[in-house]
Amino acid sequence: MIQNFISMNGYGFFVWLSFAITFLACGMLYYKTYKTLKKYEKDFAKELDQLSEAERKLVLEKSKVASQFLASYNKSI
Amino acid sequence: MFDLINPSRIFHWIEKLINFINSIFFILLIIALTFALVLSPPDYLQGDSVRIMYVHVPSAWIGLASFTVIALMSILSFIFKIKNLNLITKSIAPIGLLFTCIAIITGSLWGQPTWGTWWAWDARITSMLILSIFYILFILAHKLIENEDKANKVSNIIAIIGLINIPVIRYSVDWWNTLHQPSSIKLDGTSSIHPSMLLPLMLMLLVLLLYCALILLMKYKTEIIRIKKKNIKRI
Numbered sequence: 001m002i003q004n005f006i007s008m009n010g011y012g013f014f015v016w017l018s019f020a021i022t023f024l025a026c027g028m029l030y031y032k033t034y035k036t037l038k039k040y041e042k043d044f045a046k047e048l049d050q051l052s053e054a055e056r057k058l059v060l061e062k063s064k065v066a067s068q069f070l071a072s073y074n075k076s077i
Numbered sequence: 078m079f080d081l082i083n084p085s086r087i088f089h090w091i092e093k094l095i096n097f098i099n100s101i102f103f104i105l106l107i108i109a110l111t112f113a114l115v116l117s118p119p120d121y122l123q124g125d126s127v128r129i130m131y132v133h134v135p136s137a138w139i140g141l142a143s144f145t146v147i148a149l150m151s152i153l154s155f156i157f158k159i160k161n162l163n164l165i166t167k168s169i170a171p172i173g174l175l176f177t178c179i180a181i182i183t184g185s186l187w188g189q190p191t192w193g194t195w196w197a198w199d200a201r202i203t204s205m206l207i208l209s210i211f212y213i214l215f216i217l218a219h220k221l222i223e224n225e226d227k228a229n230k231v232s233n234i235i236a237i238i239g240l241i242n243i244p245v246i247r248y249s250v251d252w253w254n255t256l257h258q259p260s261s262i263k264l265d266g267t268s269s270i271h272p273s274m275l276l277p278l279m280l281m282l283l284v285l286l287l288y289c290a291l292i293l294l295m296k297y298k299t300e301i302i303r304i305k306k307k308n309i310k311r312i
Contacts, residue, residue: 005114008128011126011128011190014187018187021182022183025179026285026288029171029292033299037298059309
């Protein structure tokens with residue numbers, strides 16, 4: 001039964017390769033996207049950290065995204 | 078209406094949505110794969126090679142839908158000059174390219190045992206190849222042109238020109254006598270696919286759509302951070 005499932009009545013090579021290519025390609029795009037996002041998050045947090053207290057306050061006041069980012073980033077680390 | 082896609086409004090929802098998709102994704106994936114590879118019956122003509130359709134068809138649909146969305150958003154961006162739309166189209170493009178390539182490769186893997194050839198210069202297959210070229214040009218425009226406004230304009234033009242190819246892909250099997258078979262699933266209710274095969278197809282579509290949403294959200298978040306990072310000194 002397992003052998004039948006693997007061979008797919010002679011179409012196993014084509015079926016398994018199709019699914020493998022699909023999931024491998026999706027996995028690679030996910031990994032690349034995730035890595036890039038984390039890199040940008042880290043760099044952005046570092047840049048915010050390097051600002052003086054007054055500059056930082058001004059940035060957080062003026063940019064909703066920056067303040068939301070900092071809140072979620074601090075939670076995630 | 079366009080305020081809904083304002084980065085500062087959407088930013089805090091992105092994290093929640095990513096977590097939600099992550100929590101249900103693997104359960105749905107296992108269910109969909111069980112139906113696609115185990116529970117669905119082999120086709121009376123194609124045998125087990127029909128299972129390739131469960132990744133090929135949703136991939137082709139996503140590839141087509143992504144480009145249609147990109148092109149429509151490019152038109153809106155041209156008319157209303159909304160920069161956020163460019164961030165979204167830029168985030169969708171790699172997903173569309175990925176699924177167009179998957180559709181072409183899995184189609185080729187299905188073609189070999191069924192038609193006896195890996196490739197044919199058939200209207201549907203060739204128009205899908207042209208779609209992938211439009212995706213590549215769109216992505217290259219963003220990568221190679223340093224001036225962001227100019228890159229957006231060029232990529233918008235590419236997307237709008239590429240829109241002509243979408244009805245060609247959709248109706249190629251009706252307009253020309255092609256090797257590729259006509260659609261089995263029609264929105265007017267005259268579908269010729271059995272429910273036992275329609276269910277795994279829809280489940281795989283749902284799983285791949287969730288994956289697309291996940292990548293889109295992550296890419297959109299990256300784009301927002303990239304722009305804010307660039308503007309941090311200006312603030």
